Amino acid sequence: MSDGSYLRQPNRPLQVYAAVFLVVLYLPVLFIPMFSLNDSIYVRFPLEGFTFRWYAELWTREPVWNAMWNSIRVGVSVAVVSTILGVVAARAITRYRIPGKSALVTFIMMPLVIPGIIFGVALLVLLSRLGVPLSLYTVTLGHLIVCLPFSVATLLPRFDGFDPSLEEASADLGENGWWTFWRVTFPMVFPGIVASLLLTFTISFDEFIMAFFLSGTDPTLPMYIWGQLRFPQEFPSVLAMASLILFFSVPLIFIAQWVGRMGVSDGLGEGKSE
Numbered sequence: 001m002s003d004g005s006y007l008r009q010p011n012r013p014l015q016v017y018a019a020v021f022l023v024v025l026y027l028p029v030l031f032i033p034m035f036s037l038n039d040s041i042y043v044r045f046p047l048e049g050f051t052f053r054w055y056a057e058l059w060t061r062e063p064v065w066n067a068m069w070n071s072i073r074v075g076v077s078v079a080v081v082s083t084i085l086g087v088v089a090a091r092a093i094t095r096y097r098i099p100g101k102s103a104l105v106t107f108i109m110m111p112l113v114i115p116g117i118i119f120g121v122a123l124l125v126l127l128s129r130l131g132v133p134l135s136l137y138t139v140t141l142g143h144l145i146v147c148l149p150f151s152v153a154t155l156l157p158r159f160d161g162f163d164p165s166l167e168e169a170s171a172d173l174g175e176n177g178w179w180t181f182w183r184v185t186f187p188m189v190f191p192g193i194v195a196s197l198l199l200t201f202t203i204s205f206d207e208f209i210m211a212f213f214l215s216g217t218d219p220t221l222p223m224y225i226w227g228q229l230r231f232p233q234e235f236p237s238v239l240a241m242a243s244l245i246l247f248f249s250v251p252l253i254f255i256a257q258w259v260g261r262m263g264v265s266d267g268l269g270e271g272k273s274e
Contacts, residue, residue: 032246036239054240064241067224071205074136074220078143079201086151086196087189093152094159109149119145120213127214134216142210147200154199158192202252206245221245 039049058064092098093105111119123142132138186193208222215223225241228234 029246032239033243036236036243038236054236055244057237058240058244061237063224064221067219067221070136070218071221074140074143075201075204077140078147078204079197081140082144082147082151082200083155083193083196085148086155087193089148089152090155090159091185093156105152108152111146112149112153116146116207116209117213120210123210124213134214136216136218136220138214138216139211139220142214143204143207146207146210147203150203151196151200154196155189155192158189198252198255202249206249 036054037050037052039051039053089108093101098104120142123138123145127134127138206222207220208226211220211223212226219227221241225238228238
């Protein structure tokens with residue numbers, strides 16, 4: 001009894017540390033929406049007024065919408081391709097005995113620990129040597145390298161919680177591997193696939209380092225925002241655009257994480273019930 005009650009007692013120092021950590025990490029981000037509503041081109045206190053005109057100006061700027069459309073196209077392409085590759089990789093890792101499996105997983109996850117600037121410079125040098133012109137295709141390639149580990153990390157728990165006996169039962173009933181995947185495996189891992197699509201799209205949409213090295217004449221939205229920072233009169237509109245991206249990205253990330261956790265819990269529950 002005493003051991004159990006001890007484990008259930010809240011860890012006050014840890015709670016205080018977590019609260020301070022969250023405040024330090026996220027409080028500066030909250031200043032972006034606040035200053036985007038300031039009726040001044042200068043970021044300073046006190047605020048001079050309350051206005052939405054910086055948001056209204058965004059609707060009249062064609063370069064902003066061109067850059068946003070470029071980011072959406074790249075993000076959708078990266079999300080689809082990285083999720084397909086993630087499904088294949090996660091299934092192979094969890095279903096088959098692959099020589100050097102640990103080394104393979106480590107290789108796939110390397111972009112999570114290696115600075116993006118190294119991959120950006122390496123890809124830029126490689127593409128230059130091969131004579132490949134920089135464009136949205138090269139940006140897509142760079143974003144794919146960044147997003148693939150996130151897709152695999154999102155899908156691996158889902159495949160781990162999947163009962164392989166369901167696939168075996170489908171095979172015993174005469175289904176081939178293709179239809180077994182679509183009728184049995186795909187519905188079971190679908191929450192993980194949705195989570196991977198949302199997460200990788202958001203990461204690609206916000207990615208700057210790869211776009212900085214691999215962009216051609218068509219900038220993505222983060223590249224356009226970075227280019228506007230040189231002009232003080234453009235800074236309030238940049239803050240407004242950053243606020244819109246923030247309001248869009250944060251809920252999408254939470255939805256992706258929620259869908260991913262729902263899929264894992266459902267899969268484990270079904271496996272146990274069997």
